Amino acid sequence: MFTGIVETTGEVQAVIDDEGGRRMRIGAPFEGLDHGQSISVSGVCLTVEKAADGEWFEVFLAQETLARTFFDDLAGGDQVNLERAMPADGRFDGHIVQGHVDTTAEIVGIEQEGEDWTFTFSLPEAHQDYLVQKGSITVDGISLTVADRRPDEFDVAIIPTTYAETTLSEKSVGDPVHLEVDVVAKYVEQLV
Numbered sequence: 001m002f003t004g005i006v007e008t009t010g011e012v013q014a015v016i017d018d019e020g021g022r023r024m025r026i027g028a029p030f031e032g033l034d035h036g037q038s039i040s041v042s043g044v045c046l047t048v049e050k051a052a053d054g055e056w057f058e059v060f061l062a063q064e065t066l067a068r069t070f071f072d073d074l075a076g077g078d079q080v081n082l083e084r085a086m087p088a089d090g091r092f093d094g095h096i097v098q099g100h101v102d103t104t105a106e107i108v109g110i111e112q113e114g115e116d117w118t119f120t121f122s123l124p125e126a127h128q129d130y131l132v133q134k135g136s137i138t139v140d141g142i143s144l145t146v147a148d149r150r151p152d153e154f155d156v157a158i159i160p161t162t163y164a165e166t167t168l169s170e171k172s173v174g175d176p177v178h179l180e181v182d183v184v185a186k187y188v189e190q191l192v
Contacts, residue, residue, distance in 0.1 A: 002040045004094035004136075004143025006081040006166045010041075012074050013056060022061040023049075024074065028082055033057050038099070040083040042167065043141030043178040044069055045099025068101050070176040079167045081141040094143030095136040101178040103127055107171055108153055117158040118147070119168065121177060125152070129189070130181035138180035142166050 010028035026041065033039070033051040040046075044065060051057040066072045074080075086092065109120035121139065123131065131137060133149050142162065148155040163169050171177070 001086050002045070002083050002094075002097040002099055002141070003086050003092055004097040004138050004141060005083065006142055007083050009079045009165070009167055010082045012076055012078045012080060014076060015074060018060070021063055022066060022071070023058060024061060024071070025056050025058045026080060026082070027056045029054055030057065030082075030084065033084075038085040040081070040085075040097070040099045040141045042080045043097070043099065043138055043180055044071070044101055068104075069178055070104055073176070079170050081166050083141055095138075096183055097138050097141070097143060097180060098183055099141075100180060102130075102181050103179050104176050105179050107173050107175050107177060109155075110171070110173055115160050117163055117168075118155050119158055119171075120153055120155050121179070123149070123151075123153050124179075127179065127181055128152070130185040132185075135185070136182045138178075140167060140177050142168070 010026040013027050014025040016023045031053050033048050037048045038045050039048055046059040049058045049060055061071050103124050106122045108122050111118045131146055131149050131154055133146055135146050137144050137146055144156040146154050147157045158168055
């Protein structure tokens with residue numbers, strides 16, 4: 001489980017197509033990553049296969065992962081958001097994030113307002129019922145609050161820290177993003 005509080009960004013160093021999927025090496029300053037640990041890469045929960053302390057780690061992307069994400073378009077030099085799994089005794093600063101991407105969406109607007117930004121994202125029809133104004137949404141692994149919601153899009157307000165410390169500062173209108181809706185909404189839907 002994750003919180004959606006991005007620890008750092010990493011750089012894709014290599015992408016290798018492999019039987020049944022793709023392997024990716026990501027440059028990151030993390031110490032102590034071990035084989036089998038979970039890590040959120042732009043909101044996708046992946047398993048560390050190999051790591052060199054403080055330098056890089058490698059993950060495998062199965063066909064299912066490639067089909068549900070924009071990772072089939074990643075290449076060397078691309079930046080990704082990174083968060084290690086939340087320790088049981090750690091702080092819970094964001095919201096419950098599983099790292100299970102529900103869909104991809106597109107950035108349809110970026111507006112700077114003073115020191116802040118408003119990002120507008122498309123909202124696929126199948127996921128519209130899961131978003132509420134002032135509710136939680138995960139965009140590329142970032143825990144955000146829905147500032148405004150319309151039938152086919154939603155806005156989030158981005159503070160300078162979030163803009164500077166995540167890949168949002170690298171994004172442009174038309175770029176794809178990963179969305180994970182609030183898991184609580186999914187459970188409520190199933191119960192009722």
